[in-house]
Amino acid sequence: xxxxxxxxxxxxxxxxxxxxxxxxxxxxxxxxxxxxxxxxxxxxxxxxxxxxxxxxxxxxxxxxxxxxxxxxxxxxxxxxxxxxxxxxxxxxxxxxxxxxxxxxxxxxxxxxxxxxxxxxxxxxxxxxxxxxxxxxxxxxxxxxxxxxxxxxxxxxxxxxxxxxxxxxxxxxxxxxxxxxxx
Numbered sequence: 001x002x003x004x005x006x007x008x009x010x011x012x013x014x015x016x017x018x019x020x021x022x023x024x025x026x027x028x029x030x031x032x033x034x035x036x037x038x039x040x041x042x043x044x045x046x047x048x049x050x051x052x053x054x055x056x057x058x059x060x061x062x063x064x065x066x067x068x069x070x071x072x073x074x075x076x077x078x079x080x081x082x083x084x085x086x087x088x089x090x091x092x093x094x095x096x097x098x099x100x101x102x103x104x105x106x107x108x109x110x111x112x113x114x115x116x117x118x119x120x121x122x123x124x125x126x127x128x129x130x131x132x133x134x135x136x137x138x139x140x141x142x143x144x145x146x147x148x149x150x151x152x153x154x155x156x157x158x159x160x161x162x163x164x165x166x167x168x169x170x171x172x173x174x175x176x177x178x179x180x181x182x
Contacts, residue, residue: 056149067129067144070122072165075112078173080166081141082120083113091136096126120162124150 053060062068073081084101102118110116133142142165152158168174 062146062148066146066148067131067134069145069147069150070124070127070133070160070165071143071145071167072117072120072162073141073143074167074169076170078169079109080111080116081139082117082137083111083139083141084115084117085138087136087138088133088142091132093130093132094126094128096123097121097133098123117162120165122160122165124158124160125155 075081082099084099086099086101089095089097089099098119098121099117100119101115104110104114104116129144131144134140134144150158
């Protein structure tokens with residue numbers, strides 16, 4: 001064997017730890033500098049004023065792009081925007097949207113298209129608020145609003161049905177419908 005083969009590689013020999021005192025390179029100045037950096041951060045935060053929001057009386061502002069509770073929108077004439085195409089359900093990565101479409105009739109017109117969403121449900125416990133449903137909708141029927149207080153008392157209440165998701169009718173359309181009913 002040659003002398004090169006007899007030598008062990010340098011990486012195979014264990015290196016002594018700096019704290020062991022066995023020839024390790026222990027640099028006290030570096031340790032003190034690291035400690036000073038940590039203390040600087042801590043003391044800097046200590047002297048900053050505390051910011052406490054008195055929730056729920058005060059609410060912090062949300063950004064414009066915040067995605068919260070879902071809403072199904074209507075046209076100004078009171079018709080639902082949803083045409084039952086099920087693109088929102090297809091785009092949902094967790095499968096929390098259920099859409100069952102039905103055909104519109106001239107006597108019972110629900111939306112301007114040929115079809116409408118007979119059943120529209122969102123399981124809010126599964127929803128990850130990604131916004132893909134909103135992006136996939138060709139008529140901007142489903143939107144994610146700014147509401148973030150979604151707590152409730154039972155799991156069943158987190159399945160939002162079409163009635164809970166739909167925006168209320170515009171006031172003039174509501175008045176016309178009430179006048180027709182009288």
